[in-house]
Every structure is written in C-alpha cells, then in structure tokens.
Amino acid sequence: IQLTxxxxxxxxxxxxxxxxxxxxxxxxxxxxxxxxxxxxxAPKLLIYTASTLLSGVPSRFxxxxxxxDFTLTISSLQPEDFATYYCQQLSSFLITFxxxxxxDIK
Amino acid sequence: xxxxxxxxxxxxxxxxxxxxxxxxxGFSFSTYAMSWVRQAPGKGLEWVSSMSSGGNTYYAxxxxxxxxxxxxxxxxxxxxxxxxxxVEDTAVYYCAKISSSTNSLPSWGQGTxxxxxx
Numbered sequence: 611i612q613l614t615x616x617x618x619x620x621x622x623x624x625x626x627x628x629x630x631x632x633x634x635x636x637x638x639x640x641x642x643x644x645x646x647x648x649x650x651x652a653p654k655l656l657i658y659t660a661s662t663l664l665s666g667v668p669s670r671f672x673x674x675x676x677x678x679d680f681t682l683t684i685s686s687l688q689p690e691d692f693a694t695y696y697c698q699q700l701s702s703f704l705i706t707f708x709x710x711x712x713x714d715i716k
Numbered sequence: 717x718x719x720x721x722x723x724x725x726x727x728x729x730x731x732x733x734x735x736x737x738x739x740x741x742g743f744s745f746s747t748y749a750m751s752w753v754r755q756a757p758g759k760g761l762e763w764v765s766s767m768s769s770g771g772n773t774y775y776a777x778x779x780x781x782x783x784x785x786x787x788x789x790x791x792x793x794x795x796x797x798x799x800x801x802x803v804e805d806t807a808v809y810y811c812a813k814i815s816s817s818t819n820s821l822p823s824w825g826q827g828t829x830x831x832x833x834x
Binding site: 641643645647652653654655658659662664696698699700701702703704705706707708709710 | 749751753760761762763766768772774810814815818819820821822824825826827
C-alpha cells in the first residue's frame, strides 16, 4: 500500500490554518497515523486511527478521513509546530510512510 | 515510561556487516511487535523490518535477504543484523514499538547512525 502526501512542502505563518493530505493506494479503513518530526529528533506520534489525538497533543491538531483519503489540520499554527509531518499505515506488519510534508515559517 | 535505546551504529565499509541493538524498558516487551525504521540523511522515513510478538518476521524489499531482525524477550532486546551493506543503507536506524490495536508506532528510540562508506 502506497501513501501519497501533499504538499511536499508548505510555508505558513504563525496563526495560520494548514491542511496536509494523505492518499492511500487502496482502502485502509481508518488505520492511518500522523507523526511530527523535528530536525535531529525521532518522529512523535500525534494522531492514530485517523482522528484520535494521542494524550498530550494540543487540540489545534486534528485528523479526519477514512478509506483512501485523509487530512491533518493544524487550526492555528504555533512556533513549535514548524516541522516535518508524515502519515503512516500498517497492514499485516508491513509499514508504509508518506514522503513527508515540510512545514516552514513564511 | 516506555524507553527504547538503540546502539551499535558506526562506520562500515560497503559489503561489510553490522548489528544494531534496541534495549527496551517500561513495558511488557514480549507482548509487543517491534519494528526498525530508517532515515537516510535529508530523506524521509523508510520502514525496514518488523517482528511480531510471536516471532514472525517481515522485511522491506530493499533489505530482504541481507538484513535479519531478531529479539530476545528474556533480555528485552531487539536486534537488526545487517549484512552486505551498501552505501544506500546509510541512515539513522530507529526501533519502534508497534501498537497492534491502533496500527501505529507510539514509541520510538533516539536512533543510531549507520554510515556505509569506503
């Protein structure tokens, strides 16, 4: 199963609302996760099963979708949100990541 | 608190071998599937291998036949044996715990850098 993220990069300002999309090559129900990665650090899980926020993740993050089309939305960008975001799916222990979306400060 | 600590990375020549380790603590290691994910410099995340709690193994096509994942539940340790290394295997290697209920990777180690170069 392939995951296609868009855009690959995005420039935005503090306070902006941004949306990242992830499309699966075949239906994956709601089994999609989103990660945030900052330079030199390991990825951090933000959202699992498409829309469930991990405990401690700010509520400005939200996820939606099912089947093949998914979105990650940040409602009001904060300085600490500038990072790279990845979607991920797991099927029968085979894992796929999207190619990543780099979110930069405009 | 879940902790995953990788070690064993380093510089190796093309064609060489290296084994990286992941020491786990803070959870019932034997009951979880585990995985290795790598990230080449400046690139995205790439899944390498997974191992179920029951010992079944899975590999990305790019490493199949060259890499071997294994675990010792008595030592709470996961390994990745890497043989016939290529320049393109250069990456930070992360171990990650798999949540089978949510099909996600809730916990990651800090990574260990493997550099394949002559």
